[in-house]
Amino acid sequence: MNNIKLALLGSQGAGKSAVLVRFLTRRFIGEYASNANSLYHKRLSIDGRQLNLEVFDPCSQSSEARCILEEPVDWADGFVVVYNISDCTSFINAKNILRQIREARLKNCKGEVEVPVCLVGNKQDLCHARQVREDEGRCLAQENRCHFQEVSAAESYQDIANLFTQLIRQVMEHLKYRADRRRYSGSKSMAKLINNVFGKRRKSV
Numbered sequence: 001m002n003n004i005k006l007a008l009l010g011s012q013g014a015g016k017s018a019v020l021v022r023f024l025t026r027r028f029i030g031e032y033a034s035n036a037n038s039l040y041h042k043r044l045s046i047d048g049r050q051l052n053l054e055v056f057d058p059c060s061q062s063s064e065a066r067c068i069l070e071e072p073v074d075w076a077d078g079f080v081v082v083y084n085i086s087d088c089t090s091f092i093n094a095k096n097i098l099r100q101i102r103e104a105r106l107k108n109c110k111g112e113v114e115v116p117v118c119l120v121g122n123k124q125d126l127c128h129a130r131q132v133r134e135d136e137g138r139c140l141a142q143e144n145r146c147h148f149q150e151v152s153a154a155e156s157y158q159d160i161a162n163l164f165t166q167l168i169r170q171v172m173e174h175l176k177y178r179a180d181r182r183r184y185s186g187s188k189s190m191a192k193l194i195n196n197v198f199g200k201r202r203k204s205v
Ligand SMILES: Nc1nc2c(ncn2[C@@H]2O[C@H](COP(=O)(O)OP(=O)(O)OP(=O)(O)O)[C@@H](O)[C@H]2O)c(=O)[nH]1
Pocket: 010, 011, 012, 013, 014, 015, 016, 017, 018, 019, 029, 030, 031, 032, 033, 034, 058, 059, 060, 122, 123, 124, 125, 126, 151, 152, 153, 154, 155
């Protein structure tokens, strides 16, 4: 059974909980208690593989620029960064979060920066009050080499289900790549060790 850990990040009120609850329950619930960090668990099957999904939905900080990443950035295998298309401040905050994910990974994970991330422009139903154009979101995602999707947690389930499924697939590939790389470097150093031991012995015969 694969364990997959995701973290949702974004401005206060961007709709992180709404997006997540839509994915987990197919329902839109208007208001959520937002004064505590939440960890959600779900078992699901993707491409015939059983998964244990854990999703961390941190309680937002009032100061947007403050780093809310320190814990989830080490813990998570993938990220969903949410902004509200009718709030340009939330978009600027998403930009900062993407940068912080890159920097923190660079610092903590020896250059392994390609952690799977999906940038989500939520509240698409509020397009009459739009402050962030779709191409701005797409462009930011391209710059950060991550997937992008505009959604409305209020109105639709399918886009949200698709983006989580795609992100989870990417995370599974990423974890497999990391495990293969560890195995490869492990067997390389084992080969070196054997070579050192037996190579030397053969010389001394
Ligand atoms: N119109 C509209 N409102 C939404 C949508 N998604 C969420 N909301 C509303 O936006 C508000 C904030 O949603 P939350 O899901 O609590 O946002 P959050 O990012 O989890 O907020 P914090 O927990 O405070 O960080 C709530 O009133 C939701 O009902 C959406 O797609 N469309």
